[in-house]
Amino acid sequence: MLNLLRLALRNLFAHRERAVLLLAVTASASGVLVGMMALSSGVAASQREAITTFLSGTLNVGGFFKVHPDTLAPVMGDATRVREVVTPLVPEGCVLRERGRGQATAGAGRRRHPSFIVSVDVAAERDALARFRLREGSLDALSRRRTVALSTTVADRLQVKKGDLATLFAQPVGALRRNALDVEVVAVTEKAGLLGGSAGILVSNDTLRELEGYQPKTSGVLQLVCDSGAEEVMDVDALGGSWRDSLRKAGYEVLPPTHEAYGDKLVPLLREGWRGQRLDVSTWEDESSFLSFVTEGLAALTLLVGLVVLAVVGVGLFVSLSVAVRERTREIGTLRAMGMQRPSVVGLFMLEGLLLGLVGSTLGAIIASSLCALLKGAVTLPEALTDLFFASTLPLEPGLGGAVLAVILVTFAAGLATIVPAARAAKLQPRSAMEAL
Known part of the structure; x- marks a missing residue:
């Protein structure tokens, strides 16, 4: 050789x-x-x-609530109890953050633009909010009541900038009239790739509760956020299965995994004739399936x-x-x-x-x-x-x-x-x- x-x-x-x-x-x-x-x-x-900055955590547990069969709210009525169930299952190096989600219309004068709305815990999410690219303003100002950050897509459509006033419109569950909330624009965020303006309205959790008429203990979704070392060794699907099993043992009705984004589940669930609370566990890949x-x-x-x-x-x-x-x-x-x-x-x-x-x-x-x-x-x-x-x-x-x-x-x-x-x-x-x- x-x-x-x-x-x-x-x-x-x-x-x-x-x-x-x-x-x-x-x-x-x-x-x-x-x-x-x-x-x-x-x-x-x-x-x-x-995706993990704007829409999702590594793993999520969210809720869908029906007052009667033809209404649907993306909310958990008792988020505190849900947190108590999943907290023991949170891996080392990870934390749970609380966010809200829904659909709303932003208006300024006669101009209107519908978009998904995302709410954040400003005090607990300093690191996550620092990853948002801003055209102007500061996301720290969302800690004040009745403030909003709009994406460039929404802000340009409404022709507003930092310091201007806008109005948010939403349809509370079970209500016949829409809620309207006057808010101050405190920041304009740059687009996040093809997400564009899909998460174009960003508010605090308290502002979203006021807009939707939710109780203080409610929450839209609990998201698992981990450092890079924890993510590398984590089996997300197995952890999601553990969360589902624990939530079912706690008496909750949990949706089966469908590998679809939150927005894609709204219409099929609205068509189903059930009432009450159902929970959904999804991964970041599920929430970004449309991309x-x-x-x-x-x-x-x-x-x-x-x-x-x-x-x-x-x-x-x-x-x-x-x-x-x-x-x-x-x-x-x-x-x-x-x-x-x-x-x-x-x-x-x-x-x-x-x-x-x-x-x-x-x-x-x-x-x-x-x-x-x-x-x-x-x-x-x-x-x-x-x-x-x-x-x-x-x-x-x-x-x-x-x-x-x-x-x-x-x-x-x-x-x-x-x-x-x-x-x-x-x-x-x-x-x-x-x-x-």
Whole structure:
């Protein structure tokens, strides 16, 4: 084996022009794969951050309440008791935050704009609120009564800015008239990718209770928020199952997992003829299911690009080594005349291809990973891509796993491409050396 390695290295050095060209091909292929995987990982991370900032926790327990069958409120009537049930099941490194959710219409003058409304616990969510990108104002001001933060989509539609007055309209459960609440605009938030203005109205929990006419002990949803270390070791689905079991034992009726976003459940539940309180446990992936096409599309694109790149590597090496077999007929025949067996000839050519693939793909992965690290957050995106990628700058997350996978795939493709040329070389007879003289 050592002799074959020496021969392979000597042959690559003797034909270094061809070897350099093939190294460039394999390095480019590996670099493209690393870049695509870094982009997919970066977009997925940006999307998750946007979802867990605006709409969801890692795991959520929310409520749906019906006074009579044709009304529905996204609320838990006794959130304190629900918290007592799930708190013992909260993993280390995680906390529960209380939020509200619903639908409302914001108005200013004669202009109106309907949107989902999200309420926050301003005092307990300083870190989360710091992740909101603001065009103007401060979210700390939401701690005052009757204040609101609007997304750029809603604010532009209403033509309001910080300091202006707006009116929020909502339909309380069981009431025949809509509630109206005059509020002061204290901040305008930038869009969060494709979420756009879907969570365009942001208020405090107390303001939402006043608008909807809820009792003080009510809450819309309890959201589990964890640090990165806790999330890495957490089995979210298993934890969600534990929450459901505990809530059922406590006497609550819990909806089965449907892997749908909160907004997608409203209409089907409204059509059902039940009354009272039902709870729902969902993951952040459930709540972002309407955005799954982004990550799934990027994954499909990465797969397609990977197949094309590997095909280019395979065809390039196949053609190059096929030509090399013809050019090296005398050399191969001489080796066969000196006693080299056919399996050794096959091994020699395959070893050359594998060396080209391994060295080239490793260089490409290192260069691409370094470029991704340098370009992360440094390239400003146009608005269309900002919405799609959930970030204002190019989101790249290069990882060791992606680099290793790229090296393995390119090296495998290179080895696969050498099989046929190597088999042709092994079929040459020793007399071909004499005929080539």
